Amino acid sequence: MSNQEPVNSFSSRIVVLPEANIDTDQIIPARFLTTTTKAGLGKVAFNDWRYNADGSNKDFILNTIDPTEHRVLVAGNNLGCGSSREHAPWALMDYGFKAVISTEIADIFKSNSLKNGLVPIVVDQPTYDKLLKNPQQRVTVDLEKCALTLEDGTVFTFQVEEFARQCLLEGVDAMGWLQKRLPQIEAYEQSHGKAA
Amino acid sequence: MAQSTRPKSLFEKVWDAHVVEPEGANSPAVLYIDLHLVHEVTSPQAFSELEARGLKVRRPDRTFATLDHSIPTLRPDAQGNRPYVTKQAEIQVHTLEQNAAKNGVRLFGYDAENRGVVHVIGPEMGLTQPGYTVVCGDSHTSTHGAFGCIAFGIGTSEVGHVLATQCLAQRKPKTMRITIDGKLQPGVTGKDVALTVIATLGFSGGTGYALEYAGPVIEALDMEGRMTVCNLSIEAGARCGMIAPDQKTVDWLRGRQYVPQGEAYDAAAAEWLKLKSDDGATFDKEIRIDGSAIEPMATWGTSPDQGAPIVKGVPVAANEDEERALKYMHFTGGEKREVEKVDVVFIGSCTNGRMADLRAAAEIFKGRKVAEGVRALVVPGSEWVRVEAEKEGLDKIFTEAGAEWRLPGCSMCIAMNGDFVLPGQLAVSTSNRNFEGRQGPGSRTVLASPATAAASAIAGHVADPRQFMALEEA
Numbered sequence: 001m002s003n004q005e006p007v008n009s010f011s012s013r014i015v016v017l018p019e020a021n022i023d024t025d026q027i028i029p030a031r032f033l034t035t036t037t038k039a040g041l042g043k044v045a046f047n048d049w050r051y052n053a054d055g056s057n058k059d060f061i062l063n064t065i066d067p068t069e070h071r072v073l074v075a076g077n078n079l080g081c082g083s084s085r086e087h088a089p090w091a092l093m094d095y096g097f098k099a100v101i102s103t104e105i106a107d108i109f110k111s112n113s114l115k116n117g118l119v120p121i122v123v124d125q126p127t128y129d130k131l132l133k134n135p136q137q138r139v140t141v142d143l144e145k146c147a148l149t150l151e152d153g154t155v156f157t158f159q160v161e162e163f164a165r166q167c168l169l170e171g172v173d174a175m176g177w178l179q180k181r182l183p184q185i186e187a188y189e190q191s192h193g194k195a196a
Numbered sequence: 197m198a199q200s201t202r203p204k205s206l207f208e209k210v211w212d213a214h215v216v217e218p219e220g221a222n223s224p225a226v227l228y229i230d231l232h233l234v235h236e237v238t239s240p241q242a243f244s245e246l247e248a249r250g251l252k253v254r255r256p257d258r259t260f261a262t263l264d265h266s267i268p269t270l271r272p273d274a275q276g277n278r279p280y281v282t283k284q285a286e287i288q289v290h291t292l293e294q295n296a297a298k299n300g301v302r303l304f305g306y307d308a309e310n311r312g313v314v315h316v317i318g319p320e321m322g323l324t325q326p327g328y329t330v331v332c333g334d335s336h337t338s339t340h341g342a343f344g345c346i347a348f349g350i351g352t353s354e355v356g357h358v359l360a361t362q363c364l365a366q367r368k369p370k371t372m373r374i375t376i377d378g379k380l381q382p383g384v385t386g387k388d389v390a391l392t393v394i395a396t397l398g399f400s401g402g403t404g405y406a407l408e409y410a411g412p413v414i415e416a417l418d419m420e421g422r423m424t425v426c427n428l429s430i431e432a433g434a435r436c437g438m439i440a441p442d443q444k445t446v447d448w449l450r451g452r453q454y455v456p457q458g459e460a461y462d463a464a465a466a467e468w469l470k471l472k473s474d475d476g477a478t479f480d481k482e483i484r485i486d487g488s489a490i491e492p493m494a495t496w497g498t499s500p501d502q503g504a505p506i507v508k509g510v511p512v513a514a515n516e517d518e519e520r521a522l523k524y525m526h527f528t529g530g531e532k533r534e535v536e537k538v539d540v541v542f543i544g545s546c547t548n549g550r551m552a553d554l555r556a557a558a559e560i561f562k563g564r565k566v567a568e569g570v571r572a573l574v575v576p577g578s579e580w581v582r583v584e585a586e587k588e589g590l591d592k593i594f595t596e597a598g599a600e601w602r603l604p605g606c607s608m609c610i611a612m613n614g615d616f617v618l619p620g621q622l623a624v625s626t627s628n629r630n631f632e633g634r635q636g637p638g639s640r641t642v643l644a645s646p647a648t649a650a651a652s653a654i655a656g657h658v659a660d661p662r663q664f665m666a667l668e669e670a
Contacts, residue, residue: 020517021399021499025631030612034266034284036240036291048633053619076517078400081433081499082629084335085238086351104400107435108335112351161367162222173353175249178361181217181226185363188216188228196257 006171007117009142010098012071015061016135022075023082024109028091030083041087042067042094067096072139074101074131080109080120089113099141101148103128114164115173121148127156143168203474206440207371207406210346210471214329216363224365230328231340232358233314234261234301236292237612238333242356243295253299255362260323261296261303263289264313266613269575269602278306281614299359310453312578312604315339315427315546319419320580322452326441326468331358336546336628338429341438342422343445344471346406348435369435370480372405373473376413378488383662385556386421387548387626387645389413390428391493391503396485399501402434405481408473409439413487419448420552427547428628431500440472492660494533495630495643497521502630503643506533506660524632525640526622533658536642539621541572541599541653542635543646545609548626549577551584553646558590560650560664561597567656572599573615575607599653611635624652 032044050060057063073092079102080088089112092100099119110120119141123131130150131137137151143165148156160168167173178185189195204212211227219225232255239261246252253259266285272278280286296303304311310321315336318324330340330347333355340347350364357364374393393409407429414422422439429437446465449455456464491505498521504511512529513519522529527536543549543557554576566572574594576582582604585591591601608615609627611634617623619638626649630641644652647661654664 019520023499023629023631025629025634029633029637030610031281033237033612034282034288036288037244038241048637053637078403078433081399082335082430082631084333084349084351086241086333086353104403106400106433107403108349108351108430112353115351115353161224163224163365166222174365175245175353175357175360178226178357178363178365181363182361184216184226185228185361189362192213192228194228194230196255 004117004171004173007098007119007143007168009140009144010071011138011140012098013069013136013138014072014074014101014131015065015070016074016132017061018076018132020076021078021081024080024085024088025082027080027088028085033085033087038090040094041091042096045091045095062095071096071098072101072141073097073099077103079105081106084108084112086112086116089116089118093118101131114161114168117168119143119160119168121158123148123156123158127154130154203476205371205373205473205477205479206344206408206438206471207346210327210329210344211368213327214346219367224367227364227366228329229331229358229362229364230258231318231323231330232259233318233330233332233337234259234292234355235264235314235332235334236288237265238352239295239355240288240291242333242352242359243299245356246359251360253301253359256300256302258362259301259359261292261301262311262314262317263292263305264604265606265610267605268613269605269607269615271603279614281612285613309579312580313546313549313606316549316577316581319343319423320452320578322449322455325449325455326445327471331364335430336427338435338437339423339427339546341426341429341436342419343449344438344441344468346436346438349430369406370404371408372402372434372481372483373408373410373479375411375482375484376409376487377411377484378413378486379416380413380487380490383647383665384490384492385645385647386417386424388490388493389417389421389487390425391495391500391643392485392490393425394428394432394501395503396483397432397501399431399499400433402429402432405434407434407437408479409437410473411487414439415442418552419444420550423550424547428500431628441468492645492648492662494624494648494658495641496525496527498524498630498632500628500630500643506648506658509533536622536658538570538624538652538657540617540623541570541649542575542608542623542625542627543573543649544575544577544607545627546577546606547628548646549575549581551581553626554581554585554590557646557650558593560647560654560661561599562593564597564654564664566598566653570653570656572597572653573602573608574599575602576604578604608635611639617641624649624658
């Protein structure tokens with residue numbers, strides 16, 4: 001959480017999961033949430049899409065690509081809906097993803113992603129269609145410029161909440177920012193009858 | 197200078213009262229959190245983060261923990277050993293016990309008479325009070341909005357922020373009012389209202405909004421029904437859903453453990469009753485639903501918005517997503533729900549694990565038997581619910597009908613404690629999510645009310661509960 005690697009610009013191939021409404025139970029099924037750490041969740045990312053009950057591989061794209069070459073996940077509308085589990089971005093990042101792209105990204109998943117350096121990018125339908133048309137393409141994500149550049153040269157300017165963007169660029173987090181406000185927090189508690 | 201007289205919504209009133217520092221273009225608001233609820237699954241990494249920074253929980257008096265997600269709902273053996281699904285689940289429970297003890301946080305653990313599902317016990321003990329901000333590392337925290345709270349789910353990083361500072365960095369969401377007009381037909385419940393709202397809004401229709409539910413149907417619902425409606429706000433993408441407190445809210449909370457007592461309660465209640473949207477308050481979006489037209493609902497697909505009145509049968513797929521959902525569910529567009537043979541019925545969860553829910557199920561189970569081949573599981577939402585239900589003899593009704601009566605917990609709703617639906621089996625569940633594999637790998641889930649779940653257990657197929665009800669014409 002603290003002093004994480006600053007995120008700025010990177011290029012990578014995409015991997016496309018066109019299904020809409022990929023919920024966080026698909027990204028990491030609940031039975032893997034008994035962990036007390038964040039480590040090693042990449043191996044169970046999309047577990048039930050990747051593996052049969054006997055542990056053998058299913059015919060699924062995340063089993064065939066090289067995660068170090070495909071760091072951008074493009075998914076159908078409303079990615080990350082459902083549970084608030086931060087294990088979802090932890091699992092995606094541990095697998096190797098650095099950004100997720102969809103036409104809509106669920107609120108809590110988006111917030112959780114931003115806190116871990118996974119860049120959530122909401123694109124318009126034409127940009128999404130171009131990504132799907134060439135699902136092997138290489139894209140560039142530039143957080144400084146909020147620019148997503150497609151292989152055909154199309155540049156899409158995305159929006160990221162400004163505070164979260166600054167935190168990612170600088171590699172700092174909101175905990176320290178909130179702690180600096182403890183005097184104001186104490187004053188609020190005093191004036192609102194909420195002191196301990 | 198006189199304060200602005202601009203009419204405010206309920207959401208704005210509660211939000212404004214909790215702003216420590218207002219938001220700017222480059223910085224979010226610092227929002228004060230009155231009540232922080234904690235459970236074993238989404239807290240361990242947050243406590244570790246505090247420890248790594250040499251911090252303690254800043255306001256243990258505003259932080260309350262419980263065990264609900266990973267715990268077995270079967271009784272311990274003669275030696276007191278609990279049948280955890282894995283060693284890791286047991287370690288997770290012990291981790292919260294240790295973190296709570298180290299930080300002076302009150303944990304409602306196995307020995308507490310109030311242990312239970314986090315969103316059941318908060319209101320039950322009066323920890324949840326009108327006008328509060330309430331957060332928990334759990335998306336169904338919206339439940340507490342039924343008491344006029346801004347209540348929403350947060351991730352583990354934010355759990356750490358609240359533990360350390362009692363505040364969150366938040367952008368103010370847009371507001372949407374959902375007015376439900378008319379009067380519910382007999383046999384229609386809060387769950388049916390919620391599933392109708394979600395089907396109307398769509399799975400992401402509430403994304404970015406705080407919802408306010410209003411209108412005569414909401415006013416007529418009891419507090420349990422209101423909690424069910426607010427609980428499911430997240431299934432339309434909204435982090436938070438709320439309802440203005442009224443006399444029912446005040447009567448429901450009176451005398452509970454953590455609310456003010458005696459005259460102090462009446463003074464608090466007078467303030468709570470002012471928490472409603474002013475006439476002329478504006479919303480970013482308003483929708484209206486005809487409550488008189490709502491019928492018992494059941495989902496037919498793999499997201500909570502894919503639901504329809506049971507009497508209308510399974511709809512014909514309108515697009516690829518719906519086709520994919522029907523294929524997963526093994527349902528065919530146009531078929532009657534009665535052809536859907538049920539393997540499992542689950543009654544419980546933060547959505548429908550309260551006394552009113554169990555009573556509604558018991559009315560249908562009473563004097564009847566669960567159909568052959570159906571496994572029915574009734575899991576009370578809390579120890580308090582378990583004890584009350586047993587006092588009323590509801591447990592006997594369930595077990596005599598052939599259902600299992602368990603200890604409180606999230607159980608088969610999230611299926612991480614060993615209670616799960618087998619691959620390919622069809623469950624009618626009073627829980628909140630019908631995602632692929634939510635109740636176990638390969639499980640198929642139909643979401644419905646406690647009455648519908650009980651009726652389906654008796655009939656052995658998805659069933660409209662009204663056939664088992666002695667309905668009075670209202």
